[in-house]
Amino acid sequence: MNHRFLSIVGLASAMALSSGCSTNKAVVDTKPQKTVATKPAAPVDTTPVWTAKKYSFNPSRTKENDLLHTTLRISFDWQKQYLHGLAEITAKPYFYPQNTLVLDAKGMEIHSVHLMKGYDGTPLKFDYNGKKLNINLGKSYTRDEKYTLEIDYTAKPNELPTGGSDAITDDKGLYFINPLGDDPEKPRQIWTQGETEASSAWFPTIDSPNERMTQEIYITVDPKYKTLSNGVFMYSRQNADGTKTDYWKQELPHAPYLAMLAIGDFAVVKDKWRDREVNYYVEPAYKGTAKKIFGNTPEMMEFFSKKLGVLYPWPKYAQVVVRDFVSGAMENTSASTFMEDLQLNERELLDKNWDGIIAHELFHQWFGDYVTTESWANLPLNESFANYSEYLWAEHKYGADEAAYLQLDELGQYLDEATEKREPLIRYYYKDREDMFDSHSYAKGGRVLHMLRNLVGDDAWWASLNLYLTRNKFSDVEVAELRMAFEDVTGQDLMWFFDQWFMQPGHPELKVTQSYANGQLQLHVEQVQDTAYAPVYRLPLKVAVWSGGKKQVDPIIVDKADQAFSINVATQPELVLFDSDQQLLGVVAHQKSQAELIYQFNNAGQFGAKMEALAMLEDQVDNPQVLTMYQKALQDKYWRVRSIAINALSKLKEGQIAAIEPAIAKMATQDEKGAVRSDAILALAGWDGKKYQPLFAKAMQDSSYQAAAAAILAYSGTGATDTMERLAKYEREKNGEIKLALATIYAVQSGPEKYDWFIKQLKTAKGGELYYLLQSYGAYLASNSQTNTTEAINLLADLAMNHQLYYVRAAAYQALMVMSEKPEVQQLMEQIKQKEKDERLLEMYGK
Ligand SMILES: [Zn+2]
Structure with a gap:
C-alpha cells in the first residue's frame, strides 16, 4: 500500500507554487496530525519523547486451521x-486435529453455515459475535482431512465502527x-x-x-x-x-x-x-x-x-x-x-x-503478494521493498539525480518522524498494527535496503533477492528469512547489519572533523547519538578526497563511538566528502568552509552534494563567489537544482538582484520545466511584480498548469485593476492547481459575488483538492459574513459528517467553526461530533 501520495503530496505541486502564500501554508499545519502516544513527561524524567514504546508483544497468528x-x-x-x-470455504487443520473453525467476519449477518458434501449441505452450529464466527465442525478433523463449508451472509460495512491509520x-x-x-x-x-x-x-x-x-x-x-x-x-x-x-x-x-x-x-x-x-x-x-x-x-x-x-x-x-x-x-x-x-x-x-x-x-506483486510478511510486525518486508522500488525505477529510467532526490526526500521524511518516534523497523511491540504504516516502514526501510545493496554490491543484492523470492514464494516470511538469503548468497554473517538497522531503533548521528599535516589527512569521527536509545553503529563507508585537483576514494569502517582515521593525501585537500556514496541513513555534521562548499558544488557531481552546498550557503548569496555558484545552479541540467537555486535567490532584496534577475525572468518563460517556470514567476512576483505584469499576464496561458497557476497568483499580487476580470476567465477550469490559485485569491480579495463559485467548487472538488479548497473557503467565510448562508452551513455540515476522507471531514468542520457564533452551527457541530467514529478526529474535536 502506498501512503506517501495520499492527501498532501498529491497536491505537493500546488503547495509548492503557493509557497509564499499563507493560506496554503496554514493548510499543512492544520492537517490532522498523527497522535503520538506519549504522556507529558514528569519534571525529572529526561526520557526523549521519541523513545521506542513497548506495548504488549504481537505474535503472528497461530495457524489452527x-x-x-x-x-x-x-x-x-x-x-x-x-x-x-x-x-464456500475449503480448509483443513494446519497440523493439530481441530473440531472448530474460527473465521473473521466483521459486521455481518450470518444466515446459515452448512458442511458440504458435493451439493448436499448439513447445517452446522455456530456462534457469532459480530466479529468472530465460531463454527462447530461436528467432529474432529486431522491435517489430512479437508472440509468445505458454505456460509450464507450479508455484509453491512457501514454499520461497523471504523478505525484506520x-x-x-x-x-x-x-x-x-x-x-x-x-x-x-x-x-x-x-x-x-x-x-x-x-x-x-x-x-x-x-x-x-x-x-x-x-x-x-x-x-x-x-x-x-x-x-x-x-x-x-x-x-x-x-x-x-x-x-x-x-x-x-x-x-x-x-x-x-x-x-x-x-x-x-x-x-x-x-x-x-x-x-x-x-x-x-x-x-x-x-x-x-x-x-x-x-x-x-x-x-x-x-x-x-x-x-x-x-x-x-x-x-x-x-x-x-x-x-x-x-x-x-x-x-x-x-x-x-x-x-x-x-x-x-x-x-x-x-x-x-x-x-x-x-x-x-x-x-x-513480488514483495507482499508473492512473498508476504507473516505478521504486521514484519511489515517492512512488504513496504520497504515497495518504497525502494521507487528509487530503483527512478535510477533506471530517469537517472542518478532523480533517484538521489528521492533518497534525500525519504531521509527527510524519516528524520521528521524521528523527532516524534524512533521504533525498530521490525516492531513486535506496537500498540496498533496500523501504526506500522509510517515513515519507518516506508522511508527508513527503503534507505536501509539501499545501504544493504551498497554493502553487498549490485550482483549480490539481486542474487540474494532472487534466492529470497524463490525460496519463500507463496509463503510468509519474517525478517530472519531475508537475512538468511543474503547470508547464503554472500557467505557473510550479516547479523550485525540486520540487528542495528532492522531490530534496533534510531539512527547514527556523526560528528566529523578533519586536519591535515605531513601528507596525512586525519579524520576524527564521533558517534554522538545517545547510546542509551540507539546502538553504536558499524558503518562501512567511503571518503572521497580532492587534492591538487585529483580525487581519491578510501573505504573506512566506523564502528566505535570515537575514532580516528589517517589517510595518505599528497597535498592539503580542497575537499573531503564523507560518505561519498551518499548512502548513509543518518545525520552527519561536518563543518566546511565556503570555499570547500563551492568546490563541492562544482566537483562532487552528485545531487546530494550539490544540495548540501546550496543549502549551507543559502544565507550568503550576497557574496560574489556564492552568487557565481548560484548562477551556475540556475543552469544545472537537473531541474530541481534550478528550482532550489531560484527559491534561494528569491530571498534577495531588490537592490541585490541585478546580476540574476534577467536570467530568472528568462527562465519564467523559457525553462523547459513547468515547475521551474512557476518558481521563477513567483520569484519575480516577490520583487517588483508590477514590472512583470505583462509577463504574468502571458504566463497565465502557459502550457503548464503549475506555471499558469503561479502566474495567476503573481498577477493578482500586482494590484492590477483588471485582476478579477482576468481571473474570471479561468473559473471553468477543472485543473486543481488553477482552482486552488483562484480560491487563494478570492478568499482574500473578493466579496459575495464569488459565493456561487465557491459553492460550485465545493460540490465538485475531489479528495485532496477539496481539503485545500476548504481552507480557502474558511478564510472567505471569515471575511464575508454575508455569505454565511444556510446553504453554505448545510454543505459544510454534510461534508463534515459524511465525506469518505477523514481529513476532508476535519477541514469542513474547521470551516464551520468560522461561523460558530451561530446557534444552529453550534448544534450541527455537536451532531458532527456525535456521528464521528474516527478516533483521530474525535481527539481533535475534544470528545
Ligand atoms: Zn506499499
Missing part, C-alpha cells in the same frame, strides 16, 4: 449498501461510492480495501497475512458496470433478471487481505507485457490519457522481472482508479487500486507523472 480455497457468489444492495454473499484512512473493507446515484458529479462505484484486516468485512475468512488461499468470485451486477478482481476473467453470464454475473478466478494462492473487487463504469484500456494482459481501468473521461499515465507499466514489469530473475508472478496485471480511495494505492494481487489523483489530462501530464506509485504497487 489452514484456508485452502474460497469461492464467493456475491451481489449488492446499493440502497442499503449491503453485500449479499454465499461463501495514516496510510489507510478507514477500515470498513467495502465501499459504495454515490450508492443512490444522487450526486451528479460522481460515478457510482463499489470497491474494496483489504489491508490490514478488512477483507473480513466483506467475506468470512481467516484475515491474517500468514494465511493463503486460492479464490473464485462470481459478481452479479447491472450489466452496465465493468468488474475487476484478482486473477483471470473467465466469463460473463447474462441472467434472466437482467443482471450479469462476472466470474474471476485466482488459481495461485494469496493472502486474504489481497483479495479485491472494483465495480463501476470504467473505460478499460488494454496494454501488454510479453504475452500477459496489462489493463488500465479509468473513468471514461481519461480513456485517452490512461496509456500515458500508466504506460510505463510493461517496461517496469520487464525491468523488475529481469533484475529479480523472477518473472512477474501473476497471469495478468490490472490497475484501477477509483473515487474517494482510502489510501494512495493498494497492491491487491494482480489488480492494484489507485486514488483518483492519478487521473490526469494531457496538459496535467506535462507537469507530472505517477511512476513512483505505479512502481511501488507493482513491486509489491
Whole structure:
C-alpha cells in the first residue's frame, strides 16, 4: 500500500507554487496530525519523547486451521449498501486435529453455515459475535482431512465502527461510492480495501497475512458496470433478471487481505507485457490519457522481472482508479487500486507523472503478494521493498539525480518522524498494527535496503533477492528469512547489519572533523547519538578526497563511538566528502568552509552534494563567489537544482538582484520545466511584480498548469485593476492547481459575488483538492459574513459528517467553526461530533 501520495503530496505541486502564500501554508499545519502516544513527561524524567514504546508483544497468528480455497457468489444492495454473499470455504487443520473453525467476519449477518458434501449441505452450529464466527465442525478433523463449508451472509460495512491509520484512512473493507446515484458529479462505484484486516468485512475468512488461499468470485451486477478482481476473467453470464454475473478466478494462492473487487463504469484500456494482459481501468473521461499515465507499466514489469530473475508472478496485471480511495494505492494481487489523483489530462501530464506509485504497487506483486510478511510486525518486508522500488525505477529510467532526490526526500521524511518516534523497523511491540504504516516502514526501510545493496554490491543484492523470492514464494516470511538469503548468497554473517538497522531503533548521528599535516589527512569521527536509545553503529563507508585537483576514494569502517582515521593525501585537500556514496541513513555534521562548499558544488557531481552546498550557503548569496555558484545552479541540467537555486535567490532584496534577475525572468518563460517556470514567476512576483505584469499576464496561458497557476497568483499580487476580470476567465477550469490559485485569491480579495463559485467548487472538488479548497473557503467565510448562508452551513455540515476522507471531514468542520457564533452551527457541530467514529478526529474535536 502506498501512503506517501495520499492527501498532501498529491497536491505537493500546488503547495509548492503557493509557497509564499499563507493560506496554503496554514493548510499543512492544520492537517490532522498523527497522535503520538506519549504522556507529558514528569519534571525529572529526561526520557526523549521519541523513545521506542513497548506495548504488549504481537505474535503472528497461530495457524489452527489452514484456508485452502474460497469461492464467493456475491451481489449488492446499493440502497442499503449491503453485500449479499454465499461463501464456500475449503480448509483443513494446519497440523493439530481441530473440531472448530474460527473465521473473521466483521459486521455481518450470518444466515446459515452448512458442511458440504458435493451439493448436499448439513447445517452446522455456530456462534457469532459480530466479529468472530465460531463454527462447530461436528467432529474432529486431522491435517489430512479437508472440509468445505458454505456460509450464507450479508455484509453491512457501514454499520461497523471504523478505525484506520495514516496510510489507510478507514477500515470498513467495502465501499459504495454515490450508492443512490444522487450526486451528479460522481460515478457510482463499489470497491474494496483489504489491508490490514478488512477483507473480513466483506467475506468470512481467516484475515491474517500468514494465511493463503486460492479464490473464485462470481459478481452479479447491472450489466452496465465493468468488474475487476484478482486473477483471470473467465466469463460473463447474462441472467434472466437482467443482471450479469462476472466470474474471476485466482488459481495461485494469496493472502486474504489481497483479495479485491472494483465495480463501476470504467473505460478499460488494454496494454501488454510479453504475452500477459496489462489493463488500465479509468473513468471514461481519461480513456485517452490512461496509456500515458500508466504506460510505463510493461517496461517496469520487464525491468523488475529481469533484475529479480523472477518473472512477474501473476497471469495478468490490472490497475484501477477509483473515487474517494482510502489510501494512495493498494497492491491487491494482480489488480492494484489507485486514488483518483492519478487521473490526469494531457496538459496535467506535462507537469507530472505517477511512476513512483505505479512502481511501488507493482513491486509489491513480488514483495507482499508473492512473498508476504507473516505478521504486521514484519511489515517492512512488504513496504520497504515497495518504497525502494521507487528509487530503483527512478535510477533506471530517469537517472542518478532523480533517484538521489528521492533518497534525500525519504531521509527527510524519516528524520521528521524521528523527532516524534524512533521504533525498530521490525516492531513486535506496537500498540496498533496500523501504526506500522509510517515513515519507518516506508522511508527508513527503503534507505536501509539501499545501504544493504551498497554493502553487498549490485550482483549480490539481486542474487540474494532472487534466492529470497524463490525460496519463500507463496509463503510468509519474517525478517530472519531475508537475512538468511543474503547470508547464503554472500557467505557473510550479516547479523550485525540486520540487528542495528532492522531490530534496533534510531539512527547514527556523526560528528566529523578533519586536519591535515605531513601528507596525512586525519579524520576524527564521533558517534554522538545517545547510546542509551540507539546502538553504536558499524558503518562501512567511503571518503572521497580532492587534492591538487585529483580525487581519491578510501573505504573506512566506523564502528566505535570515537575514532580516528589517517589517510595518505599528497597535498592539503580542497575537499573531503564523507560518505561519498551518499548512502548513509543518518545525520552527519561536518563543518566546511565556503570555499570547500563551492568546490563541492562544482566537483562532487552528485545531487546530494550539490544540495548540501546550496543549502549551507543559502544565507550568503550576497557574496560574489556564492552568487557565481548560484548562477551556475540556475543552469544545472537537473531541474530541481534550478528550482532550489531560484527559491534561494528569491530571498534577495531588490537592490541585490541585478546580476540574476534577467536570467530568472528568462527562465519564467523559457525553462523547459513547468515547475521551474512557476518558481521563477513567483520569484519575480516577490520583487517588483508590477514590472512583470505583462509577463504574468502571458504566463497565465502557459502550457503548464503549475506555471499558469503561479502566474495567476503573481498577477493578482500586482494590484492590477483588471485582476478579477482576468481571473474570471479561468473559473471553468477543472485543473486543481488553477482552482486552488483562484480560491487563494478570492478568499482574500473578493466579496459575495464569488459565493456561487465557491459553492460550485465545493460540490465538485475531489479528495485532496477539496481539503485545500476548504481552507480557502474558511478564510472567505471569515471575511464575508454575508455569505454565511444556510446553504453554505448545510454543505459544510454534510461534508463534515459524511465525506469518505477523514481529513476532508476535519477541514469542513474547521470551516464551520468560522461561523460558530451561530446557534444552529453550534448544534450541527455537536451532531458532527456525535456521528464521528474516527478516533483521530474525535481527539481533535475534544470528545
Ligand atoms: Zn506499499
